[in-house]
Amino acid sequence: MNICVCVKQVPASNETRLDPVTHTIIREGAEGILNPFDAFAVEEAVRLKARFGGRVTALSMGIPAAEAMLRRVIAVGADDAVLLTDRAFAGSDTLATARVLARAVGKLGLPDLILCGRMATDGDTAQVGPMLAENLGLPHVSDVAAVESLEDGALTVRRLTDDGYARVRVRLPALLTVLREINVPRLPSIEGVLRGEAAGIAVWDHDSVAMPPEQAGLAGSATRVVRTVRPDLSVKTVAIEGTPAEQAAALIDCLRAEKLIGTEEQP
């Protein structure tokens, strides 16, 4: 089973800087890490390869520094990696990103399975995976909690829904987005780290994937970020003194004053 796993580099912390003009995240100079959700997709790809054979190729669109992240993905078991990087890709929204990724998948040759993390921790949209599937005309299953079996060219997976879990059978080739609970991502071995350091990472620009520049980046995006705000996370701490009974009574008064609990007396 040949697998393509899509990964994204995200800022390591919430202390990010935003471009005052485009309202997008300034990625240069900030410490970048593998999107934590994508680590589960990578791990699942490596486990499926161990179960069913094949190759795992990691695909990422990002700044040149994302190459280091791809070496880390190889260190935990991917066979090779491709970095899509080009000024023409900068500022892509989810639609433009999915378009570029689709071209790259086309160039790689359609794999049996594409895996993505549930979403990225910077954008929090959870849109790129499904959009990529639509671009490629593939079926997709989102929020997958377990890959149960492979029979007659179809995967049986368990996906989380609002009401519980549903078992879904999907014919390959297909795309899955996976949840945190699907596995525990491994740490690399020494051998893996050395392999990652030595690996050649393919670097592709818009010409490499025959992508007209006007269909990618800010120009190719269907959405514009009009305004960004920083959420107010300030916390007020109040120390409640007194005996446990007095403290409990004071706490109830506080919670009622903040309308966090109702005011009706229990019958």
Next chain:
Amino acid sequence: MESGGWKGGNTLQLIRKMTDEYAGCLFDESRTMGRADYVAFPTGEGEVAEVVRWCAENGVPLTAQGGLTGLAGGASPERGLALNLSRMDRILGMRRDERGVYYLRVQPGLLLAQLRRALAAKSFDISDWDEDSVETLRPVRPGQLFFPPDPTEPTASLGGMAACNACGARSVLYGCTRAHVNALRVVLANGRVTQLVRGRDRARGRRAALPLEGGGVFEIELPPFDTPDIKDAGYFIRENMDLVDLFMGSQGTLGVISELELALMPAPKHLWGLTAFFPDDENALAYVRAMKGHPDPGVPFFPHRAASIEFFDKNALDMVVAQKAVTPAFRQLQELPDHHNCAVYVEFNGGDPGAMTPMLRELTGVLDAVGGDAARTWVARDQRELEQLLFFRHSVPETIDLIVEENRKREPCITILSTDMAVDDAHFDELFHIYRRDLAATALRWVIFGHIGENHVHPNILARTRAEYEQGHAIFEKWARDVHRMGGSISAEHGAGKIKRKLALIMYGPERMRALVALKRAFDPQLLLGPGNILTIDGEARP
């Protein structure tokens, strides 16, 4: 109130009758259940002195306690008053000496985790700081400075760490708590306060004069022998010694630490580590020798120094794997390689991230030569990945806590039964084999893990019955005699506390024990401080 008279009315407010509400003050992490008639929560040194004076005047014994994370019962009160210092958790100020070393003055109830957070985020409550301290702090960057001792449990208090001279994993590189405490303020048994600064306040030969706040000195004669020259959490006695060290390791038996000045170090820029799995304990021992710079013939020399070297035996690994199935918090633990037997965690604190890859190549050669496997060795390349290895390391004592708590439900006499005996390099393999042989000859449940880099692992006996608990104690006493014969220490980092008092007697022998008791009487004529800790006092009835 620093040296003023005692105000009876205030003291009565400060000292409370022991009630169920304060039951949490009766035991530490070892589950040694104590008892107490009173409890006090002082907020400053003046109040500590007030409580100590009240105890002296009324003949009430007192036990100082901080984070209650000790593993030997040192902070579990035996009787009298529990002096809980948890409300003394402020950072009081900062200075920098002419060599550029930064020092932080802290109260004894400050938790290690609070200290680490403050340093990492440069987040200090400076409302009570003097101008010099504020100016010293100004150019410091978040994460620039760190306090190296790492006794695994981050909720340990600084006062508690000093009282038992806690060591922990990183002491291979940085030494124990003792090495990072520059000065102490201590409330003595009569309520007087002494301030001791390393380098300034030293013994002359075996005569010591402690300067007292408000004038005068307190003179004592030190015992006529030196304590073991090996990592040891007990009393520290030397000719011409720094008097600070008299209180480091004495577990609240000579005075109550009311303030500490910590020496900080520049934080290492690149923390990384690895956990190697081995088919047999002997492979792990050979790997540890190589990591310490003493490779066996045929094993490549590895020139880099580790910050910590930790061992986990098969029972410890299996125990955590079994607990993972029932404890949700452990679900994110890494899956172990197939056919694991034992593991060794090594951490490096370096400056240049580029140095890691060549070191990994060197490590591959070492692992090949000692029977390890580079493909079955986890690497954590940065702080974030290291958290996963540390989470795993911490899960071992956490699981032991859970199991002991469970066993206690059936047999309340059971406590943690963990040893932290240490010997020198030449004797470690012998001691390790004694542990293995003695435990394998029993039907007990046990695990061995811990600081193998400093020649002290923690054999833990998970007693299920009173008979097993007593059998565990008997084995520990046998080991204490073995360790004594090898010139080692019966407690390298937890302190003897109450659980290992008998082992301390074996290590010191009756004559030296009498000399230590004489030192104790000089400081504390009524024997009120830290009753039941470390010392065996002739003729005194003990439970």
